[in-house]
Amino acid sequence: MDAVSPSGFRDKTKVMDAEAIHRSLVRIAHEVVERNKGAQGLALIGIRTRGALLAQRLAKEIETIDHHPVPVGALDITLYRDDLSRIAPNPIVHATEIPFNIDDLTLILVDDVLFTGRTIRAALNAISDLGRPRTIQLAALVDRGHRELPIRADYVGKNVPTHLNQRIEVLLSELDESEAVLIDARAEAPEAQGAPRHGERKPT
Amino acid sequence: MSLLTAPGQATQTLQWTKKDLLGLRTLSADEIRLILQTAESFREISLRPIKKVPTLRGKTVVNLFFEPSTRTRISFELAAKRLSADIVNIATHSSSLSKGETILDTVHNLEALKVDILVIRHAAAGVPALIASQATSAVINAGDGAHEHPTQALLDLFTIQEKKGRIDGLNVSIIGDIAHSRVARSDIWGLTKLGARVTVCGPPTLMPTQIEQLGVKVTYRVDEAIRDADVLMLLRIQHERQETRLVPSLREYRLRYGIDRDRLAAHAKPDVLIMHPGPVNRGVELDSAVADGPFSVILDQVTNGLAVRMAALYLVSGAPKVDEAEA
Numbered sequence: 001m002d003a004v005s006p007s008g009f010r011d012k013t014k015v016m017d018a019e020a021i022h023r024s025l026v027r028i029a030h031e032v033v034e035r036n037k038g039a040q041g042l043a044l045i046g047i048r049t050r051g052a053l054l055a056q057r058l059a060k061e062i063e064t065i066d067h068h069p070v071p072v073g074a075l076d077i078t079l080y081r082d083d084l085s086r087i088a089p090n091p092i093v094h095a096t097e098i099p100f101n102i103d104d105l106t107l108i109l110v111d112d113v114l115f116t117g118r119t120i121r122a123a124l125n126a127i128s129d130l131g132r133p134r135t136i137q138l139a140a141l142v143d144r145g146h147r148e149l150p151i152r153a154d155y156v157g158k159n160v161p162t163h164l165n166q167r168i169e170v171l172l173s174e175l176d177e178s179e180a181v182l183i184d185a186r187a188e189a190p191e192a193q194g195a196p197r198h199g200e201r202k203p204t
Numbered sequence: 205m206s207l208l209t210a211p212g213q214a215t216q217t218l219q220w221t222k223k224d225l226l227g228l229r230t231l232s233a234d235e236i237r238l239i240l241q242t243a244e245s246f247r248e249i250s251l252r253p254i255k256k257v258p259t260l261r262g263k264t265v266v267n268l269f270f271e272p273s274t275r276t277r278i279s280f281e282l283a284a285k286r287l288s289a290d291i292v293n294i295a296t297h298s299s300s301l302s303k304g305e306t307i308l309d310t311v312h313n314l315e316a317l318k319v320d321i322l323v324i325r326h327a328a329a330g331v332p333a334l335i336a337s338q339a340t341s342a343v344i345n346a347g348d349g350a351h352e353h354p355t356q357a358l359l360d361l362f363t364i365q366e367k368k369g370r371i372d373g374l375n376v377s378i379i380g381d382i383a384h385s386r387v388a389r390s391d392i393w394g395l396t397k398l399g400a401r402v403t404v405c406g407p408p409t410l411m412p413t414q415i416e417q418l419g420v421k422v423t424y425r426v427d428e429a430i431r432d433a434d435v436l437m438l439l440r441i442q443h444e445r446q447e448t449r450l451v452p453s454l455r456e457y458r459l460r461y462g463i464d465r466d467r468l469a470a471h472a473k474p475d476v477l478i479m480h481p482g483p484v485n486r487g488v489e490l491d492s493a494v495a496d497g498p499f500s501v502i503l504d505q506v507t508n509g510l511a512v513r514m515a516a517l518y519l520v521s522g523a524p525k526v527d528e529a530e531a
Contacts (some may be wrong), residue, residue, distance in 0.1 A: 076245065079257040080529075089219040090522020092238075093245040093515075129254045 015160050016181035021141065021172075024157030027056070028139055029061035031155050036106055039066035042132070043105045045073045045121055047095050051111035053174050054141055058110060073098030075109075080111070082123035102131040108155075112170040114140035117151035142181055144168055220519040224336040224343040227352035228393035236394055238386060240362050242515035243508070249286055250510055262287035263521055264319040267293045268310070269346070270326040275482055275506065276346050276355070280323050283513035291318070302346075308373030311335050321521060323350075323470070329386075342520035350384050355516055356481050359509040361398065363501055364435055366508065367477055371398030377429040379461060380489055381410040381437030387481045392418050405429035406461065409450040428462050430471040437462060438480045438489045454488050464491040468499070477501050 016024070033039055039062050046055025052074035059070040076094040082133065084090060109123055120138060127136065139155035144162040158181070166184055173179040218234050228236065249257055254469040265275050277293065284291040294310075296302065301310055306327075314322065321342045324332040329349030336343035347353040364371055374393050382388045382404045395402050402420040404411070405428070416422055423429050430436060441457060451457045468476070478490070478500045486492045495502060 079249075080257040084259060084522065085262070087526040088522055089221050090518060093221070093242050093518065095245040096248055125258070129257065130252060 003020040009069065010115045011185045012182040012184060013185045014180050016142075016158055016182050018173070021157070021179060021181065022129055026061050026143060027059055028155040028157060029058055029065055032058075032062055032108060032137075032139070033065050033096070035097055035137075035154070039063070039068035039070055039106075041106050042068070042108065043073070043100060043102065044108045044110055045075050045098060045102075045123075045127070046110040047119060048074055048076045050170050050172055051109075053172050054112060054139075055108075055110040058139065059110070071100045073100065073102075075126055080126045082118060082122065096126070096130075098130060102127065104134045106140050106149035107133040107136045109136055110139045111139050112172075113168050114138070114143045114151075114153050114156075115168075117147045117149035120151050121149050141170060142168060148198050165196055212471065219475045221284065221523055222522050223520065224332075224345075225354055225520055226336060226343065226345045227354050228334050228357050228390045228397070229352065231354075231393075231397075233397045236358070236361065239358055239512070239515050239519065240365060242519060243358070243362055243511040246506070246514040246518070248509040249391075249514070250507075253308075256286050256288060258288045259518060260284070260287040260521055264288040264317075265289045265291045265321045265323060266314055266319050267346075268296075268314070268322055268324045269294065270296045270307075270331070271347070272324055272325075273346070275509075276325065279506070279509045280346065280355075280513050280517075283510055283517055284321075285455065286438075286510075287514055287517060291519065305516060307331065307335065308338055311339055315321075315339055315341055316445075321517060342515055344520060347386055350386050350389070352390045352393075353386040353481075354390050354512050355509065356387050357394045358499060358516070359393055359505055359512040360387075360437065360479060360481075361394050362508045363479065363505050364400075364477065366504070367501055371395065374400045374433040374434040375403070375432050376400045376437065377403040377405055377433040378437045378439065379426060379429055379463070381406045381441055382406050382439070383410045383412045384413060384442060385439050388437075389418075391437060392420055396420070403429050403433070403438050407451055407457070426463075427467070427471050427476060430463075430467065430476075432473070433476060434473060435479060436463065436472070438478070438484075440450050440481065440483065441485055441488050443485070450513055462487075462489055462491065463494050464498070465493045468494060472499075475499075477503060482506070 016102050036042060044059050046052030057189055059072045062070050074097045076096045078091050078093045087116040111119060137154040138154045141157040143156045143159050146164055160183065169182045171180050172177050207238060218238050218239060249255060267280055275366055281291050319341055321344065322339060323344045323346050323348040324335060326348050329351035331342050332345040332348050343489055345354055347351060355440060361371060368374060378388050378391060392402055396419045402421060404420050405423045408424055409424065443454065476499050478494055480490060480502050484495050486489050
């Protein structure tokens, strides 16, 4: 089914609907609790913007399962990007808000789409400037492949095989008019030279 | 600011495209808001155990100060260091400028060393703008003559926004030597663009003619400037320059225009903010009891100045380069 994205982009296929997103988060919450033997010493850090919203939802699910408060923070990775000198103007910086000490915690890093892995690399560097957690695990709602760094997710909502030039869009009701994961259907379209990738702007 | 709220959609679309930051007169209200919003995000870095981010790694910033300065220079230096830029300080008395090299030659030599950002202070108005027009590096004006001091005004706006929650609709009185103050001019531009009502007050000898044309109210009576003001900005009497000839004596200035506890108690709003760009002449424009008192946000201004200068360095370093913009 088609939906209109915020960018006004049509020709999109829905790969997850609201129900599917919710079920994935519930499953990931159980996996987190199982793997870490409860929610004690656990904290979630979401990568702005949509990862931060997903982290809040995931924390609620974990609290429902284990009845332990799970602190949630939001991380902005703009200042740690590896492509700042290649893009102009500089992207807008949003605040990092992690209102707890991360030392010796089990941190679950949450992002909406896992793609090249460069965002996660930046997030790991940012976290290491904030403290020394006991361990860091990674949860992503969608893993679309095409890693450029040796990074993998510990918890994945859905694996979505994609072409390099396809776009994936995650819509969440807190921020968008609908709730879905969309992929543009023009997979077989001729690859545009130097098309910008997710999380990266076209170098000027 | 609430945790995990979505970033504002309105400001999201605006991006910084200017090569230089020369003054507030040439900035739009949205550009000023973008700098303040960016500074908000940078403030948290200075509260971390490791006060450094890698953002400007590999960039070189030059502090080129043709006039003595401690706090502005150190603020820019720390801002650059906390963004991982390399910074070089040039004080002109120990440089080749004292051998007769022209300013533009100095700048061209620095550019031959591949620097990225020039932070410039000069006693003559317009020097940063002249250099900006000749240089490919980004230029940040750190104060030029009695013209503009944009980062000081931005940190003033940031501090008012932080303490009062808004700027629009506030009454702000600027008291002191308006004629020789670049801070006053930048503050007037910034405050009026963001919707504040500005009153300027000082002795007639230190009040420029036709200052009303900037959209401010003029008064020569300090009690009137204090009344209804949400913010009082005191300016330094720069007695190291020639201004003591323009007022009969510092003692008389204090009696007529100095802010002390009694004057505040008699006329000021109960939640007034006391601001000063520093350094304070204690016992002249401001009594110690007020400078250190509960309404004073003078040290918050210093703290916020760091975040504002980090934001300025970040934004100008990302502006499209001249050759790329033309391509």
